[in-house]
Amino acid sequence: MPPRPKRPLSTPQLLRVALSNTLAACDEALFDELIVERRFVWGRFFSISDPAGIRRVMQDNVDNYPRIAPIRRVFGFTSGTGMLAAEGEVWRRHRRLLNPTLDHRAVLADLPVLVELSEALAALLAQLPAGQELNVGETFTHLITAATGRIFAADNRDIDPVLYRLGQYPGRYSLFDFVAAPRWLRSIAGSRKGRIDVAAFLPLIDRLIAERRSPAYRGAEDLLWRIAKAHDRGEDEGFGEAELRDEVLTLGATAATPLRVFPWIWYLLATHPAAEARLYAELDAVLGARPPTAEDLPKLVYLRRVIDETLRLYPPAPTMLRTTLAEDIVCGRRIPRKAIVGVLPWVVHRHRKLWRDPDSFDPDRFSQDQAASRSRYAYIPFAIGPHVCIGASLALVEIMVAMAVCAQRFRFRLAPGQRIEPIGWTNLHPKGGIRMTIEPRVGAVPSHAMSSVC
Numbered sequence: 001m002p003p004r005p006k007r008p009l010s011t012p013q014l015l016r017v018a019l020s021n022t023l024a025a026c027d028e029a030l031f032d033e034l035i036v037e038r039r040f041v042w043g044r045f046f047s048i049s050d051p052a053g054i055r056r057v058m059q060d061n062v063d064n065y066p067r068i069a070p071i072r073r074v075f076g077f078t079s080g081t082g083m084l085a086a087e088g089e090v091w092r093r094h095r096r097l098l099n100p101t102l103d104h105r106a107v108l109a110d111l112p113v114l115v116e117l118s119e120a121l122a123a124l125l126a127q128l129p130a131g132q133e134l135n136v137g138e139t140f141t142h143l144i145t146a147a148t149g150r151i152f153a154a155d156n157r158d159i160d161p162v163l164y165r166l167g168q169y170p171g172r173y174s175l176f177d178f179v180a181a182p183r184w185l186r187s188i189a190g191s192r193k194g195r196i197d198v199a200a201f202l203p204l205i206d207r208l209i210a211e212r213r214s215p216a217y218r219g220a221e222d223l224l225w226r227i228a229k230a231h232d233r234g235e236d237e238g239f240g241e242a243e244l245r246d247e248v249l250t251l252g253a254t255a256a257t258p259l260r261v262f263p264w265i266w267y268l269l270a271t272h273p274a275a276e277a278r279l280y281a282e283l284d285a286v287l288g289a290r291p292p293t294a295e296d297l298p299k300l301v302y303l304r305r306v307i308d309e310t311l312r313l314y315p316p317a318p319t320m321l322r323t324t325l326a327e328d329i330v331c332g333r334r335i336p337r338k339a340i341v342g343v344l345p346w347v348v349h350r351h352r353k354l355w356r357d358p359d360s361f362d363p364d365r366f367s368q369d370q371a372a373s374r375s376r377y378a379y380i381p382f383a384i385g386p387h388v389c390i391g392a393s394l395a396l397v398e399i400m401v402a403m404a405v406c407a408q409r410f411r412f413r414l415a416p417g418q419r420i421e422p423i424g425w426t427n428l429h430p431k432g433g434i435r436m437t438i439e440p441r442v443g444a445v446p447s448h449a450m451s452s453v454c
């Protein structure tokens, strides 16, 4: 766990700590009180963990709470008017058009590709020499990038390096994002923090979209095809050309998010043998030696609980920061205009008033009984309300398939001598990665020889 300050940080302390690890800026009181107010030099900040308050901010009065400008600048830098940077009518129109491109039905159509790529990864892992350490994040980065590439463009592998680059974007702020500095200055400061210039990617994106919009196109109805069709749904309703590219870049950058989950799942399983054994027993009972199908996913109940609990403890998007356009009353508290409002999954998911023994790993919190006794606004790894993650179905299917295929065959073991520390910027990841070794499970499914994943 990152250090939790006992007392609120002063403005200079906050700047220093938050720019290197936002999680370490969350002081103890945030985990005890449902609404916490802090005053900084630039204004007032409210951390809202009360489920009724989250509902007010994220759903009932959502238009009053746009994302804060620095975050929109960070995302806008890569993807202009894409869904993460846009607000109001532009966002609403884009979201309405894009919702069907990633709905559950569309996602399930990609399941065979996910199984094929997960099996190819398992085949590679099976060839590793015994005891060889691997960085789990990197291992699954290749899988998710390959999967994203095939989902975006079924028949064109030129897009894979572009998606890899977009997916590596760490979403880290620079001070210049907070002061609305000119784009060239933010570009220099941002590139030092891993921010990328996407201009070089645009000709390829334009070509792939143009192919899919051509009347002669007879290829797969992949994600780019679905986005292109959303665009063509009428002059008034569709996107402009630049908006279309922005959404491809937005989805390209966000589609990598599931890879952030794997290091934590394997780490939690390796450190909780009873949960690990229960997961293996479920996989053996439901799947035996065969690959998962769409019908199997609802039967992998314990796997889904493990994933949900991992997303609770290590939410890949640990902070959601909004600003108030107009004064509002949230759970009886006055929130002034221009305040910063934080709905922080990192805090909400570990809040002592919302969860029993909040820092412990207990997948059964997500059993039907326990989930029914809890507000749905207390568990928000994919956000909630109109801005809820558009890729949630895809993410869950990707993680379930990859976990089922790999856990059918292997145990992951923590390599000794490492300190595991979560770091949060716009996303959450283990500092320096998590090193593990793998062992075949006794009597597990043999891995078929397959070609390389990427």
Ligand code: HEM
Binding pocket: 067, 083, 084, 095, 102, 250, 251, 254, 255, 256, 257, 258, 261, 315, 316, 317, 319, 320, 321, 380, 381, 382, 383, 386, 387, 388, 389, 390, 391, 392, 394, 395
């Ligand atoms: C485990 C994986 C994922 C997690 C935990 C996650 C989490 C989130 C969260 C918390 C938000 C809300 C952010 C905010 O409002 O400030 C969000 C929004 C978004 N996510 Fe995801 N995400 C995941 C995977 C994906 C994938 C696979 C895609 C695309 C294929 C995606 C695309 C987006 C987009 C475009 C938005 C903006 C939606 C809007 O504002 O209307 N995400 N995600």
